[in-house]
Amino acid sequence: MLENKEPTKTPLDSLGEFALIDHLTKSATTSLPSTVLGIGDDAAVLKHDGETIVSTDMLIEGIHFDLAFMPLKHLGYKAVVVNLSDIYAMGAQATQVLVSLAVSNRFPLEAVEELYAGIHLACKTYGVDLVGGDTTSSQQGLQLSVTALGTAPKTGAVLRSGASENDLLVVSGDIGGAYMGLQVLARENEVFKANPKHQPDLEPYSYLVERQLKPEARKDVISLLQDLKVRPTSMIDISDGLSSEVMHLCKQSEVGCRLYEDKIPLDPQFINVCEEFSLDSTTIALSGGEDYELLFTIKQGDFTKIKGNPNLTVIGHMTAKGTEPSLVTRAEEVIPLKAQGWKAF
Amino acid sequence: MLENKEPTKTPLDSLGEFALIDHLTKSATTSLPSTVLGIGDDAAVLKHDGETIVSTDMLIEGIHFDLAFMPLKHLGYKAVVVNLSDIYAMGAQATQVLVSLAVSNRFPLEAVEELYAGIHLACKTYGVDLVGGDTTSSQQGLQLSVTALGTAPKTGAVLRSGASENDLLVVSGDIGGAYMGLQVLARENEVFKANPKHQPDLEPYSYLVERQLKPEARKDVISLLQDLKVRPTSMIDISDGLSSEVMHLCKQSEVGCRLYEDKIPLDPQFINVCEEFSLDSTTIALSGGEDYELLFTIKQGDFTKIKGNPNLTVIGHMTAKGTEPSLVTRAEEVIPLKAQGWKAF
Numbered sequence: 147m148l149e150n151k152e153p154t155k156t157p158l159d160s161l162g163e164f165a166l167i168d169h170l171t172k173s174a175t176t177s178l179p180s181t182v183l184g185i186g187d188d189a190a191v192l193k194h195d196g197e198t199i200v201s202t203d204m205l206i207e208g209i210h211f212d213l214a215f216m217p218l219k220h221l222g223y224k225a226v227v228v229n230l231s232d233i234y235a236m237g238a239q240a241t242q243v244l245v246s247l248a249v250s251n252r253f254p255l256e257a258v259e260e261l262y263a264g265i266h267l268a269c270k271t272y273g274v275d276l277v278g279g280d281t282t283s284s285q286q287g288l289q290l291s292v293t294a295l296g297t298a299p300k301t302g303a304v305l306r307s308g309a310s311e312n313d314l315l316v317v318s319g320d321i322g323g324a325y326m327g328l329q330v331l332a333r334e335n336e337v338f339k340a341n342p343k344h345q346p347d348l349e350p351y352s353y354l355v356e357r358q359l360k361p362e363a364r365k366d367v368i369s370l371l372q373d374l375k376v377r378p379t380s381m382i383d384i385s386d387g388l389s390s391e392v393m394h395l396c397k398q399s400e401v402g403c404r405l406y407e408d409k410i411p412l413d414p415q416f417i418n419v420c421e422e423f424s425l426d427s428t429t430i431a432l433s434g435g436e437d438y439e440l441l442f443t444i445k446q447g448d449f450t451k452i453k454g455n456p457n458l459t460v461i462g463h464m465t466a467k468g469t470e471p472s473l474v475t476r477a478e479e480v481i482p483l484k485a486q487g488w489k490a491f
Numbered sequence: 492m493l494e495n496k497e498p499t500k501t502p503l504d505s506l507g508e509f510a511l512i513d514h515l516t517k518s519a520t521t522s523l524p525s526t527v528l529g530i531g532d533d534a535a536v537l538k539h540d541g542e543t544i545v546s547t548d549m550l551i552e553g554i555h556f557d558l559a560f561m562p563l564k565h566l567g568y569k570a571v572v573v574n575l576s577d578i579y580a581m582g583a584q585a586t587q588v589l590v591s592l593a594v595s596n597r598f599p600l601e602a603v604e605e606l607y608a609g610i611h612l613a614c615k616t617y618g619v620d621l622v623g624g625d626t627t628s629s630q631q632g633l634q635l636s637v638t639a640l641g642t643a644p645k646t647g648a649v650l651r652s653g654a655s656e657n658d659l660l661v662v663s664g665d666i667g668g669a670y671m672g673l674q675v676l677a678r679e680n681e682v683f684k685a686n687p688k689h690q691p692d693l694e695p696y697s698y699l700v701e702r703q704l705k706p707e708a709r710k711d712v713i714s715l716l717q718d719l720k721v722r723p724t725s726m727i728d729i730s731d732g733l734s735s736e737v738m739h740l741c742k743q744s745e746v747g748c749r750l751y752e753d754k755i756p757l758d759p760q761f762i763n764v765c766e767e768f769s770l771d772s773t774t775i776a777l778s779g780g781e782d783y784e785l786l787f788t789i790k791q792g793d794f795t796k797i798k799g800n801p802n803l804t805v806i807g808h809m810t811a812k813g814t815e816p817s818l819v820t821r822a823e824e825v826i827p828l829k830a831q832g833w834k835a836f
Contacts, residue, residue, distance in 0.1 A: 182542060183650065186743070188580035188727060189546035189641075191648045197527060198543055201534035202623055202638050204591040208630040235533035246549040246636055278547055284634075285553040291591055291636035293547050296534075303536045305528065382533055398531070 155254035158283070166255075167281050170262045176275040180241050180297065183277075190277035192242060197298035201232035207287035215331040218257055220359045222264025225290045228385065230272050231363035231438045233296035235383035237304030240365070242277045243269065246291040248284035261288075272365055301377060304442070309380035309399035313443035315462040316378075316452065318367045320411040321388050322427065325434025326419045327351065327358030353415045361438045367457060368440075374451045378442035389432040389483050391441050392462075393471050399443075402469030405462040405483065408476050432473075432483075500599035503628070511600075512626050515607045521620040525586050525642065528622075535622035537587060542643035546577035552632035560676040563602055565704045567609025570635045573730065575617050576708035576783045578641035580728035582649030585710070587622045588614065591636040593629035617710055646722060649787070654725035654744035658788035660807040661723075661797065663712045665756040666733050667772065670779030671764050672696065672703030698760045706783045712802060713785075719796045723787035734777040734828050736786050737807075738816050744788075747814030750807035750828065753821050777818075777828075 161169060167185075176184040183191035192198070205211060205225050213221075226243055233240040245265055249258060258281075269276050274294070334346040348355050363383075371378065380399055382391045388410070396403050410431050420427040443464060444452065452458045462474075471483040506514060512530075521529040528536035537543070550556060550570050558566075571588055578585040590610055594603060603626075614621050619639070679691040693700050708728075716723065725744055727736045733755070741748050755776050765772040788809060789797065797803045807819075816828040 183648070187648075187651050188577040189544045189583075189639075189648075191581070191643060192543040192545060193541075194539070194543055196538075198537040198539055198640075199534045200537060200545075200587075200589065200623065200638070200640065202547075202589045202591050202625055202636070204593050204625045204627055204634070204636055206593045206627060206629050206634070209593070209628055232533040236536070238534075242545075244545065244547045244638065246547050248549050248551045248554070248634065278545065280547060280549045282549055282551060283554055284551050286631050289549070289551070289593065289629075289634050291547070291549055293545070293589065293638040294534075295543075295545065298536060303528070303532075303534075306532050 155256050158249065158251055158253060158255055158258065161255065163281065170258065170281065171276065173266055174276040176277065178241055178275050181275045181277055184275060185278055190242070190244070192277070192295065194241070194297045196300060197303060199233050199236050199238040199296040199298055199303060200293065201229060202291065202293040203229050203232070205290040207289065213288070215335050216359060218260040219264035219267070221290070222261040223268045224359070224361060225292050226265055226268035227361055227363045228438060229292040229294035230274065230365070231383045231385070233294050234363055234365055234368050235381050235440060236296070236298065237368060237378060237381060238296040238298045239368070240272055240274050240294055240296040242275045242295040244278035244293045245276065246280040248282050248289040250284045250286055250288070253288065272363065304378050304381040306380055306382050306395055306398040309395055309401055309443040309464050311401055311464055311466045312446055313379050313464045314446060314449060314460050315392070315403055315405065315441070315443055315464060316458050317388070317411065317439055317441050317461050318364050318457055319437070319439040320413045320416065321384065321437050321439060322431035322434045323354045323357035323413055323416050324361060324436035325430055326416055326423070327354035327356070329423055330354055330419065331358060351415070351419060353413060354419060357437065361436065363438055364440045370455070370457060376444055376448045376451050378444055381440060381442035384437045384439045384441055385435060387433045387435040388441065393483060395441065395443065396464070396471040399464070400467050402465035403462055403471045404465055404474055404480070405472070406474045409459060409461040411459040500601055503594065503596055503598060503600055503603065506600065508626065515603065515626065516621065518611055519621040521622065523586055523620050526620040526622055529620060530623055535587070535589070537622070537640065539586070539642045541645060542648060544578050544581050544583040544641040544643055544648060545638065546574060547636065547638040548574050548577070550635040552634065558633070560680050561704060563605040564609035564612070567606040568613045569704070569706055570637050571610055571613035572706055572708045573783060574637040574639035575619065575710070576728040576730070578639050579708055579710055579713050580726050580785060581641070581643065582713060582723065582726060583641040583643045584713070585617060585619050585639055585641040587620050587640040589623035589638045590621065591625040593627050593634040595629045595631055595633070598633065617708065649723050649726040651725050651727050651740055651743040654740055654746055654788040654809050656746055656809055656811045657791055658724050658809045659791060659794060659805050660737070660748055660750065660786070660788055660809060661803050662733070662756065662784055662786050662806050663709050663802055664782070664784040665758045665761065666729065666782050666784060667776035667779045668699045668702035668758055668761050669706060669781035670775055671761055671768070672699035672701070674768055675699055675764065676703060696760070696764060698758060699764060703781065706781065708783055709785045715800070715802060721789055721793045721796050723789055726785060726787035729782045729784045729786055730780060732778045732780040733786065738828060740786065740788065741809070741816040744809070745812050747810035748807055748816045749810055749819055749825070750817070751819045754804060754806040756804040
């Protein structure tokens with residue numbers, strides 16, 4: 147599909163490097179007052195009041211995504227969103243991104259344009275400026291690197307290390323969907339490879355597939371918490387899996403925790419598809435990853451402020467220093483949590 | 492050489508992702524007051540007085556470097572330095588870097604440690620903090636992405652667009668060496684492939700090889716200009732080639748220029764090796780790239796401040812809007828400048 151065998155497609159090397167960058171970034175007009183200078187010089191110039199937040203991530207074809215079922219526009223969108231998620235996980239506002247792209251000549255210009263359409267859409271959706279990056283060729287495949295910047299709240303960034311004993315553990319949205327979306331897509335791809343005339347019906351899986359292909363970062367939750375005047379004591383985003391992220395908070399805050407299996411928020415479609423695949427929904431929810439929900443702790447006194455909010459679920463509480471992070475099962479057994487999240491190696 | 496066939500080497504996948512990151516970044520203690528929080532959370536937290544400068548670059552195996560003659564420690568050093576160079580090219584001070592690395596399992600842990608040794612050395616040499624990054628596997632080869640941050644001078648960043656007619660065009664150091672260093676290394680590598688017992692004698696080429704393998708960013712020139720109270724009107728670093736960079740300044744400042752062939756600073760070793768390779772030294776100096784010297788313009792009134800400084804050479808002057816960027820040859824011919832710099836595609 148992506149091989150440039152069609153004569154109507156434009157080979158990438160027909161443009162020079164500078165012309166390509168100009169072409170791809172011409173719609174990257176900047177709109178934030180904190181962007182003093184965007185693309186076009188040796189570096190971008192930003193003016194952040196207070197603290198600057200910065201994070202970077204790399205996405206590698208064949209490791210982080212499979213172009214057999216990840217459309218390029220979605221890939222561009224997701225690459226930006228997962229980086230913005232890291233900024234929101236500091237309680238901060240995302241303001242700028244830089245996107246670097248290495249791409250082999252098997253991709254025509256039109257494919258790279260699709261990718262950038264997703265990048266621009268994510269920037270527009272989240273109100274961030276694209277202020278820089280790099281575009282180069284690769285020997286094989288597609289590699290993306292995104293750096294996101296933001297501004298911390300005046301009260302300071304929310305770290306992983308601020309949780310105390312008795313703080314409540316809260317998660318936004320629901321968990322595990324992105325992983326099961328990937329399982330559905332991988333299954334359909336296997337069927338397609340065996341029978342290229344197969345038309346997949348993804349309708350019964352639409353929520354899960356969207357969680358995988360078009361995740362959203364919880365900018366809205368940061369705003370919500372500000373409106374509710376709740377300042378989380380610690381926070382992290384769920385990229386590797388709930389279990390792994392809970393353990394990060396515990397380790398860096400030097401506390402234990404009790405996570406209640408029956409409190410973990412699961413979408414009905416997720417539960418159904420886990421049954422269809424004969425997978426245990428709790429195991430997937432704990433280990434699945436890529437949900438980009440926010441996991442945070444709050445003081446018990448703030449509970450009434452968030453109680454009943456459909457976006458937020460209390461799933462446990464932090465325990466004393468020296469205690470283990472543990473899962474309380476539906477059978478009321480207490481078992482140690484294990485990090486079984488996604489592994490890059 | 493890099494294949495992990497030796498049982499004494501440690502496979503990368505014997506560590507988990509988090510243990511690997513911990514291992515590689517444990518020596519990344521931060522020392523700048525502007526680094527509020529370094530590696531270990533969702534993002535780094537920085538406190539920059541005034542404007543923040545940010546730039547990012549990707550380095551791809553087989554495109555930007557060849558591990559047959561680029562030792563990994565040098566690669567790590569160079570990857571950081573070329574990004575810092577972009578920060579200095581804004582007249583700014585570099586303060587922090589983030590480094591992302593994708594690496595296939597053919598690299599043992601010891602190879603990645605070598606790479607990080609170079610990254611840490613560059614950070615130490617330039618006084619910048621390593622505050623973040625990402626480490627992941629790749630399907631093939633090694634991909635590096637570096638983001639550098641810095642702080643602009645109070646008078647504002649020096650842009651490419653600030654040159655005016657009659658401003659003097661100045662370059663630091665000497666030009667073309669990095670490209671000829673690459674030619675020497677590539678030739679020795681061909682000889683080595685034909686005869687693996689061949690012992691290369693790089694001594695006569697030591698300066699050029701060092702320019703290629705261990706380039707330095709001109710932090711010292713930024714300090715020098717501050718000491719001399721010279722504020723450049725425009726500036727760029729020489730990554731793609733002198734000719735290409737001169738044309739960037741002209742285009743973005745909307746002026747022309749006259750560049751004098753006989754003024755271009757060349758090292759004697761560079762001239763000798765160009766003769767040995769039967770290459771025209773001016774052509775190489777104009778098109779070579781990767782020198783990471785600074786190219787800038789100053790007001791004529793500042794000439795006396797820089798006159799005679801061995802680090803700085805006036806190589807031309809800017810001409811009126813609408814005139815062409817041109818080269819005045821030794822034969823006093825005036826010919827249009829062409830950008831023949833390094834192409835990524």
